[in-house]
Amino acid sequence: MNMKEIFQNNQDWVASKLSIDPNYFENLSKGQAPEILYIGCSDSRVTAEELMGVAPGEAFVHRNIANMVSNLDHSSAAVINYAVKYLKVNHIVVCGHYYCGGVKAAMESQDLGILNPWLRNIRDVYRLHRDELNAIEDEEAKYKRLVELNVQEQCVNLLKKAEIQLAMDERELQVHGWVFDIGSGKIVDLGINVDEILKGITEIYKLT
Numbered sequence: 520m521n522m523k524e525i526f527q528n529n530q531d532w533v534a535s536k537l538s539i540d541p542n543y544f545e546n547l548s549k550g551q552a553p554e555i556l557y558i559g560c561s562d563s564r565v566t567a568e569e570l571m572g573v574a575p576g577e578a579f580v581h582r583n584i585a586n587m588v589s590n591l592d593h594s595s596a597a598v599i600n601y602a603v604k605y606l607k608v609n610h611i612v613v614c615g616h617y618y619c620g621g622v623k624a625a626m627e628s629q630d631l632g633i634l635n636p637w638l639r640n641i642r643d644v645y646r647l648h649r650d651e652l653n654a655i656e657d658e659e660a661k662y663k664r665l666v667e668l669n670v671q672e673q674c675v676n677l678l679k680k681a682e683i684q685l686a687m688d689e690r691e692l693q694v695h696g697w698v699f700d701i702g703s704g705k706i707v708d709l710g711i712n713v714d715e716i717l718k719g720i721t722e723i724y725k726l727t
């Protein structure tokens with residue numbers, strides 16, 4: 520890819536925005552008030568804003584390999600804390616995607632060095648749901664289901680956080696689990712029942 524092309528694209532984009540609204544960037548510079556925190560995969564095919572059709576300023580975004588909400592990851596923890604406590608988002612979306620390389624790697628026996636501890640979180644998801652997954656004979660179907668279960672478990676990981684528990688007691692904060700289907704371009708809502716999950720884990724994970 521030619522970097523000059525990117526700067527030309529940027530100039531074209533600035534011009535197109537200004538042609539619609541001469542104050543577009545001036546207004547954008549005044550601050551942000553996004554209503555959504557989007558946590559997705561770093562995969563280059565799964566763009567956050569474009570697939571949701573949202574504009575700059577509308578979504579606070581965190582992306583990492585396989586859309587993880589890992590307990591010891593300070594980066595995602597800081598993003599979630601800032602989004603919930605200060606930006607006061609109303610929605611948190613964990614968006615996985617079919618054909619996720621991170622999930623695929625976690626299904627195979629191979630030593631990937633620095634990626635091992637990260638991908639081990641997905642192996643833990645597999646272990647938690649081993650009976651369901653091992654009952655699926657078709658490898659493709661099993662892979663897809665692990666993508667979905669990984670999203671579900673990352674939603675559960677969100678509910679284990681103090682700031683999320685506190686926010687849910689005080690105001691409307693919804694957690695959503697989605698999968699982006701690269702093959703069709705569609706977002707699939709997994710319909711994760713957060714209230715039900717909360718009831719099941721409160722005894723162990725309630726902090727507030």
Ligand code: CO
Nearest residue numbers: 560562619620
């Ligand atoms: Co991925």
